[in-house]
Amino acid sequence: MIHAKALSKSFRSYIKQPGLVGSVKSFFSREWTTKHAVENFDLEVQGGEIVGLLGPNGAGKTTLMKMFTGIIVPSSGSVNVIGYKPFERSIAFRQQIALVMGQKSQLWWDIPALDSLHLLGSYYEIPEAELKSRIAHLAELLQVSDLLKIHVRKLSLGERMKMELMSCLLHKPSIIFLDEPTIGLDLVAQKTIRRFLLDYHEQHKPTIILTSHYMADVSALCRRIVLVLDGQKQFDGPLEKFAQILGTEKFVKFQFAESQNPNSESFQGFKATWNPEYTRVEMQIPEKNLRDASIKILTNHAVVDFHTEKLAIERVMDELMSNPALAASTQNHAG
Amino acid sequence: MQAELRKWRATFEVSWTNHLAYRLNFILLVFGPALVFFFIKYNLWKSIYTMPGITVLQGYDFDQMLQYQLLVLIVSLMAQGHNSMKLADDIRLGRISSYLIYPFSFFKFHTASFLAFQGIQVLICGFTISFLMIIPLVTFSDFNSVMRGLYFASLVSFLWFQLQFLVGLLAFWLEETWILRVILMTTAQFLSGAILPLEFYPQSFVKFLDYTPFPYLTYIPIKIFQGDSINLLNASLVLLFWSLFVYAINHILFKRGVRLYTAAGM
Numbered sequence: 001m002i003h004a005k006a007l008s009k010s011f012r013s014y015i016k017q018p019g020l021v022g023s024v025k026s027f028f029s030r031e032w033t034t035k036h037a038v039e040n041f042d043l044e045v046q047g048g049e050i051v052g053l054l055g056p057n058g059a060g061k062t063t064l065m066k067m068f069t070g071i072i073v074p075s076s077g078s079v080n081v082i083g084y085k086p087f088e089r090s091i092a093f094r095q096q097i098a099l100v101m102g103q104k105s106q107l108w109w110d111i112p113a114l115d116s117l118h119l120l121g122s123y124y125e126i127p128e129a130e131l132k133s134r135i136a137h138l139a140e141l142l143q144v145s146d147l148l149k150i151h152v153r154k155l156s157l158g159e160r161m162k163m164e165l166m167s168c169l170l171h172k173p174s175i176i177f178l179d180e181p182t183i184g185l186d187l188v189a190q191k192t193i194r195r196f197l198l199d200y201h202e203q204h205k206p207t208i209i210l211t212s213h214y215m216a217d218v219s220a221l222c223r224r225i226v227l228v229l230d231g232q233k234q235f236d237g238p239l240e241k242f243a244q245i246l247g248t249e250k251f252v253k254f255q256f257a258e259s260q261n262p263n264s265e266s267f268q269g270f271k272a273t274w275n276p277e278y279t280r281v282e283m284q285i286p287e288k289n290l291r292d293a294s295i296k297i298l299t300n301h302a303v304v305d306f307h308t309e310k311l312a313i314e315r316v317m318d319e320l321m322s323n324p325a326l327a328a329s330t331q332n333h334a335g
Numbered sequence: 336m337q338a339e340l341r342k343w344r345a346t347f348e349v350s351w352t353n354h355l356a357y358r359l360n361f362i363l364l365v366f367g368p369a370l371v372f373f374f375i376k377y378n379l380w381k382s383i384y385t386m387p388g389i390t391v392l393q394g395y396d397f398d399q400m401l402q403y404q405l406l407v408l409i410v411s412l413m414a415q416g417h418n419s420m421k422l423a424d425d426i427r428l429g430r431i432s433s434y435l436i437y438p439f440s441f442f443k444f445h446t447a448s449f450l451a452f453q454g455i456q457v458l459i460c461g462f463t464i465s466f467l468m469i470i471p472l473v474t475f476s477d478f479n480s481v482m483r484g485l486y487f488a489s490l491v492s493f494l495w496f497q498l499q500f501l502v503g504l505l506a507f508w509l510e511e512t513w514i515l516r517v518i519l520m521t522t523a524q525f526l527s528g529a530i531l532p533l534e535f536y537p538q539s540f541v542k543f544l545d546y547t548p549f550p551y552l553t554y555i556p557i558k559i560f561q562g563d564s565i566n567l568l569n570a571s572l573v574l575l576f577w578s579l580f581v582y583a584i585n586h587i588l589f590k591r592g593v594r595l596y597t598a599a600g601m
Contacts, residue, residue: 094438106433110356122345
């Protein structure tokens with residue numbers, strides 16, 4: 001579905017010193033810098049996969065998306081998406097792809113979404129009757145049937161994103177690129193969109209490439225993670241393996257009815273972080289000790305609540321971003 | 336073929352819907368610049384012709400000059416109403432990405448949008464001519480001249496569209512293109528005869544202008560409206576040549592420019 005080999009993209013821009021003097025200087029003599037947004041990137045994606053591209057801002061995720069969709073031309077390397085060179089932008093290629101940009105609307109702002117959908121229906125050569133039925137079906141699934149005739153600029157962010165999704169799925173693309181599809185949405189809207197995408201994938205099996213800063217999106221949708229740092233691939237593998245690249249310790253939180261003695265035997269041997277009242281503790285317990293240690297605490301202490309970490313990948317991402325040196329150690333995991 | 340026609344028709348419809356979304360904005364956009372420009376020129380010429388001893392300038396008395404300037408208004412409404420100012424911003428701000436993904440080419444989309452706009456302009460122009468004839472401020476020698484003039488002004492609109500598009504495409508290389516647009520507009524106004532009839536310029540300069548597309552933008556359409564004996568076929572072919580020439584340049588510019596496109600802000 002996607003074959004990228006040694007894909008690179010560099011951008012050239014000039015450096016301007018601040019202030020008037022800097023402006024005058026740069027008017028006569030410009031200092032240029034080249035940013036390597038993506039470097040020697042290899043990627044193989046099979047049909048029907050949902051792959052999450054992870055990385056901090058400026059890591060190169062969106063640049064990859066732009067190259068995969070043919071919006072920008074690679075500086076070097078080769079890329080083939082569904083049998084086409086994306087930057088040649090053949091009509092047959094465009095008929096089979098879709099891109100949703102969470103930060104940029106693709107719908108016409110000053111007209112109702114329905115007008116945009118009809119326009120796109122004609123671009124994708126969907127027969128009129130079929131188009132009407134697809135619009136009705138998608139609108140019902142996304143619960144936006146009563147919003148179709150409202151001007152796009154009057155819609156809320158969540159409503160607009162649903163319309164964006166509709167517009168990109170109208171032609172049943174075989175590959176969908178989702179760039180931050182839930183950015184800025186409230187939790188309910190995020191969940192609705194995730195649920196919808198999962199159902200849609202289950203039914204139509206398109207390949208999906210997703211970038212998101214919300215780890216909840218990634219863990220709900222993707223089975224495979226590709227970590228991009230400084231334009232290079234640092235990890236490529238299953239979600240579960242990604243969550244463990246910094247170790248297999250489990251993070252477990254216990255809440256107690258009353259203050260506890262932190263020196264109690266139950267808490268010894270593990271890294272524990274207590275609140276000032278000693279009523280709550282977060283422990284890092286090796287996977288192999290998890291069962292025994294938990295039973296001991298549950299049996300000997302007045303536990304009122306406990307849970308294991310829900311989004312281990314969020315912690316991994318946090319640590320990788322706050323300590324980029326760790327990224328080097330993940331090199332070995334790159335597939 | 337049918338699918339292709341459907342794409343064009345749908346783009347027309349969306350363009351019309353888009354243009355008509357804001358009524359006041361649309362009316363001001365269509366009439367504003369040409370009307371303001373006309374009234375400035377009306378007052379200017381009125382002042383000039385009331386100066387002592389001035390009754391005829393280069394063969395134009397005040398009434399003839401007024402007729403000329405009204406025809407400039409009609410030609411600019413018909414041929415120079417469209418502006419692709421948005422194109423440069425769209426390129427600079429990374430807003431053309433969608434058009435590179437939809438299976439309808441960027442050029443076709445813009446051409447269809449232009450044609451849709453032009454459709455509205457024809458109606459407005461027809462209304463303006465009727466209004467000016469009823470008052471009556473403008474007179475035509477015969478109906479045939481009006482039709483010939485409208486036909487030729489429509490051809491001019493294609494060339495104007497291509498010229499505007501060319502300046503817009505330069506945004507692939509330049510961060511700001513507005514000054515180029517101003518230069519194009521000002522040069523075109525002067526050299527096309529939109530400010531002064533070309534009779535006011537030296538003969539040798541007018542002869543030189545014949546080798547450029549400028550007289551075809553305003554002066555020649557006006558002469559056709561006025562019923563002068565201008566070979567319409569020849570003039571059309573010259574205009575077609577210039578339109579195709581600029582179109583070819585645009586095509587090359589787009590092909591090269593899009594390789595530099597960074598889709599900023601996405």
